[in-house]
Amino acid sequence: MTERVHDGSPGIRTAVITSRLGLSRLPSPARCVVIVIWLLVALAAIYPRAYTSLNPYAIDPSAILAGPSSRHLLGTDEAGADIFTRIIYGTRLDAEICLFGVAIAYAIGVPLGLLAGLRRGVVNEIMTSLTGGILAFPIVLFALLVVGSFGASAGTLIAIFGFAFFPQVLLMTRAQTMAVYSRGYVLSARAAGLTNRRIIFVHILHNIMGPLLVLVPQLMATALLAEAGLSYLGVGVQPPSITWGALLLDSSNYYHSDPLYAITAGLVITIVAALLLITGDMISESMDPLRRR
Amino acid sequence: MAASADLSDSPPPADERRPADAPPLLEARDLRVTYARRRLAGGTGDSNAAVRDVTLSVPRGATLGLVGESGSGKTTTGLAVLNLVAATGSVTFDGREILGLAGTEMRLLRRRMQMVFQDPSASLDPRMTVRQLIGVPVKAHAIAAGNQAVELIVSLLEKVALNAGFLGRYPHQLSGGQRQRVAIARSLATSPEFIVCDEVTSSLDVSVQAQVVNLLMDLQADLGLTLLFISHNLGVVRQVSQSIAVMYLGTIVESGPAEQIYARAAHPYTRALLEAMPSPDPDAQELHSRVYLRADTAGSRHAASVPVGCVYADRCPFATSVCRETVPELLERADGHRVACHHADQVWAGVPPQSKGAA
Numbered sequence: 001m002t003e004r005v006h007d008g009s010p011g012i013r014t015a016v017i018t019s020r021l022g023l024s025r026l027p028s029p030a031r032c033v034v035i036v037i038w039l040l041v042a043l044a045a046i047y048p049r050a051y052t053s054l055n056p057y058a059i060d061p062s063a064i065l066a067g068p069s070s071r072h073l074l075g076t077d078e079a080g081a082d083i084f085t086r087i088i089y090g091t092r093l094d095a096e097i098c099l100f101g102v103a104i105a106y107a108i109g110v111p112l113g114l115l116a117g118l119r120r121g122v123v124n125e126i127m128t129s130l131t132g133g134i135l136a137f138p139i140v141l142f143a144l145l146v147v148g149s150f151g152a153s154a155g156t157l158i159a160i161f162g163f164a165f166f167p168q169v170l171l172m173t174r175a176q177t178m179a180v181y182s183r184g185y186v187l188s189a190r191a192a193g194l195t196n197r198r199i200i201f202v203h204i205l206h207n208i209m210g211p212l213l214v215l216v217p218q219l220m221a222t223a224l225l226a227e228a229g230l231s232y233l234g235v236g237v238q239p240p241s242i243t244w245g246a247l248l249l250d251s252s253n254y255y256h257s258d259p260l261y262a263i264t265a266g267l268v269i270t271i272v273a274a275l276l277l278i279t280g281d282m283i284s285e286s287m288d289p290l291r292r293r
Numbered sequence: 294m295a296a297s298a299d300l301s302d303s304p305p306p307a308d309e310r311r312p313a314d315a316p317p318l319l320e321a322r323d324l325r326v327t328y329a330r331r332r333l334a335g336g337t338g339d340s341n342a343a344v345r346d347v348t349l350s351v352p353r354g355a356t357l358g359l360v361g362e363s364g365s366g367k368t369t370t371g372l373a374v375l376n377l378v379a380a381t382g383s384v385t386f387d388g389r390e391i392l393g394l395a396g397t398e399m400r401l402l403r404r405r406m407q408m409v410f411q412d413p414s415a416s417l418d419p420r421m422t423v424r425q426l427i428g429v430p431v432k433a434h435a436i437a438a439g440n441q442a443v444e445l446i447v448s449l450l451e452k453v454a455l456n457a458g459f460l461g462r463y464p465h466q467l468s469g470g471q472r473q474r475v476a477i478a479r480s481l482a483t484s485p486e487f488i489v490c491d492e493v494t495s496s497l498d499v500s501v502q503a504q505v506v507n508l509l510m511d512l513q514a515d516l517g518l519t520l521l522f523i524s525h526n527l528g529v530v531r532q533v534s535q536s537i538a539v540m541y542l543g544t545i546v547e548s549g550p551a552e553q554i555y556a557r558a559a560h561p562y563t564r565a566l567l568e569a570m571p572s573p574d575p576d577a578q579e580l581h582s583r584v585y586l587r588a589d590t591a592g593s594r595h596a597a598s599v600p601v602g603c604v605y606a607d608r609c610p611f612a613t614s615v616c617r618e619t620v621p622e623l624l625e626r627a628d629g630h631r632v633a634c635h636h637a638d639q640v641w642a643g644v645p646p647q648s649k650g651a652a
Binding site: 183184185187188189190191192193194195198202203206207 | 377401421476
């Protein structure tokens with residue numbers, strides 16, 4: 001009833017996807033707010049100048065750790081650079097780390113998960129113990145080891161997150177694949193003489209996409225928090241690159257003299273992570289027919 | 294019975310239309326399907342067979358009705374003759390052995406042999422439109438593309454009494470009968486010769502069942518289809534089949550021409566099934582005495598737990614010690630009519646069992 005009758009083949013798939021993202025129906029007010037915030041965040045990542053005309057690296061010895069003013073909305077840091085500008089400019093690298101880290105996790109996890117779910121048997125057991133082993137290893141310890149050998153950079157962080165998160169993607173893909181594979185339409189596709197590859201692309205991926213999509217923002221939130229944590233330990237991106245985690249580290253020396261500095265940096269991370277989780281919840285809500293209004 | 298072959302083209306006695314020695318389109322011999330039990334559950338090899346030594350043949354253009362209760366292995370037999378489950382024995386399609394075929398060879402053959410499943414809401418991918426659903430086999434077998442594909446899909450929809458207006462609908466926007474029609478249209482996409490219809494009516498309303506059955510019969514007449522019609526509903530089977538095989542716990546207990554089975558069933562289980570059919574004539578009901586089936590006191594029976602001897606012995610009022618010791622063979626009693634019962638003569642003659650059925 002909620003879905004319109006579509007015809008015209010190329011439009012159908014996008015219509016299905018948008019309707020499952022909850023975009024085809026008029027979004028609820030809460031959804032609108034979340035969507036608008038994401039657009040603002042995306043703008044900050046793509047074109048930070050839209051928010052500030054200041055240079056994030058410009059130092060101003062006359063205004064070190066200054067409080068908020070009309071020129072410096074959130075004050076300045078220990079070198080006199082504008083904190084608001086640095087937060088805005090930090091968005092891009094954080095977004096890149098989260099997006100590419102999670103993308104790598106999916107690039108590894110989805111094919112291996114499909115393999116484990118379809119082949120079962122030995123392949124499945126190998127995958128299960130492999131993922132179990134990786135999941136049992138503390139991510140921070142792993143990150144310290146990797147950074148120790150390869151040096152700290154955004155690229156290293158992306159690789160670390162890709163490796164640390166792919167087991168979750170693999171396990172979810174595997175479980176969903178097994179569930180979908182036992183459905184009647186897969187058997188009927190086999191009876192119709194479809195190749196396995198076609199069954200995977202036509203039926204399985206199509207039907208497991210929902211749950212997999214829900215996991216994306218959750219993993220991105222984890223990546224964001226982990227980036228902050230690792231930067232705080234000094235193994236995140238190195239200056240002059242700016243991320244929110246790097247700001248948090250810089251601010252940590254001035255808790256007493258300038259609490260607003262640390263609070264702002266921490267708050268941005270917290271809010272965006274929470275927003276990611278809320279988005280994940282909204283996606284799953286719009287996917288689950290029982291939770292649809 | 295077998296003699297005069299007049300050329301009346303009305304569907305039912307299709308058996309008599311063609312010479313008896315014409316090779317069947319589909320033939321299964323000693324078909325056996327064993328579902329592996331988990332090692333932990335303590336299963337032991339052989340007794341788990343869901344289908345045991347099933348032999349059947351379907352002449353070209355005819356319909357074989359496969360009847361039996363749930364769990365008797367009907368569906369598994371249907372899957373096995375299409376090489377969709379691992380089976381041993383032999384299945385020949387158009388003279389060619391298909392068990393053991395795999396890959397491209399089997400896929401090419403699948404164009405000629407299709408299946409319509411019991412529950413269309415399960416067998417149709419919920420995230421696809423009717424156009425995509427029917428388009429899948431069209432694309433997979435490269436039958437048509439672009440506008441031709443759409444034309445083909447529409448013509449298939451028209452064959453099942455739907456129309457182009459359904460192209461953009463999703464399965465949940467269709468009624469049960471429409472869904473099953475879409476499933477049938479999809480199975481026709483590759484112009485198959487043989488279709489396994491697995492309980493195609495049982496998930497439908499009674500009023501819709503007849504429509505779907507009539508549709509199948511019309512299609513069979515128009516397209517010369519050969520059908521394996523699986524059902525627990527003897528009334529439906531009677532309507533569509535020229536010959537019938539009755540299954541119980543994974544084996545065929547009786548098979549033969551439909552009229553023969555309905556008129557002169559010689560296996561107690563078939564008798565029981567026939568008596569369970571509701572009769573439109575209230576007086577006729579009284580003639581039946583329910584003596585062919587005992588309450589299933591042994592608890593749930595399924596094909597995985599099979600007694601020694603005759604599979605039906607535990608529920609059979611005719612059963613004697615021989616039934617519990619030796620498996621009765623499926624023997625030919627009359628032309629094409631085979632029965633697996635030690636006491637078939639007695640049942641045939643209508644002699645009541647010595648021991649009365651459980652009161």
